[in-house]
Amino acid sequence: MKPKRLTGTYIDEDYTDMYIKKRLNYPNIITAEEITKRQRDYMVVLNFYYFNMLIDLKPKGGLYIHSLSEPFNEEMEISYERMKAWIKHFNLKFVQSHCSGHINGTDLKELIKNVTPKVLFPIHTEHPGIFRTLSMQTRMIKEGKTYKL
Incomplete structure (x- = not known):
C-alpha cells in the first residue's frame, strides 16, 4: 500500500493527476507516517488547501509561519479564520510574516x-x-x- 492522504493508505485510483502519480515512485518520497514519527527533523510547507494533511501529520506543537498577505476581503477573512482554527486545533504557534514587495x-x-x-x-x-x-x-x-x- 502507498501512503494516502487522510487515511494513511493509498490506492492507485486516488491519484489521477499524472504529476502526482510520477512522484509516488521517487526513491526519496517521505510519507506522513515517517514525518509524524520524527517531526523535529522536518519542515513541512502547506498552503491552506492542504491543511487537511495535518490530520495525518498529527503535529505535536510547532510553528506555523503564514507568509501570505493578511485578508483584505470577506472571502479571504473566512478562509483566514478557518486556517487559524486549524492552527489552534493542532496547538501550533502562529507567526504572520509577509513581504509583498509593495510599499506604503x-x-x-x-x-x-x-x-x-x-x-x-x-x-x-x-x-x-x-x-x-x-x-x-x-x-x-x-x-x-x-x-x-
Missing part, C-alpha cells in the same frame, strides 16, 4: 527622495497621477510606447 505611500515618497531619480516612471500603481505632485520630472507610461532610459 509615505515610505515610497521617502525612498524616491533618497534615490533622487532624474526621471520617475510610475508603473504598477493604481494612481500614477499622484506622482506628478512630487517635485521631480515624472513621465506617465503609455501602453505600447518605448522609453529610452
Whole structure:
C-alpha cells in the first residue's frame, strides 16, 4: 500500500493527476507516517488547501509561519479564520510574516527622495497621477510606447 492522504493508505485510483502519480515512485518520497514519527527533523510547507494533511501529520506543537498577505476581503477573512482554527486545533504557534514587495505611500515618497531619480516612471500603481505632485520630472507610461532610459 502507498501512503494516502487522510487515511494513511493509498490506492492507485486516488491519484489521477499524472504529476502526482510520477512522484509516488521517487526513491526519496517521505510519507506522513515517517514525518509524524520524527517531526523535529522536518519542515513541512502547506498552503491552506492542504491543511487537511495535518490530520495525518498529527503535529505535536510547532510553528506555523503564514507568509501570505493578511485578508483584505470577506472571502479571504473566512478562509483566514478557518486556517487559524486549524492552527489552534493542532496547538501550533502562529507567526504572520509577509513581504509583498509593495510599499506604503509615505515610505515610497521617502525612498524616491533618497534615490533622487532624474526621471520617475510610475508603473504598477493604481494612481500614477499622484506622482506628478512630487517635485521631480515624472513621465506617465503609455501602453505600447518605448522609453529610452
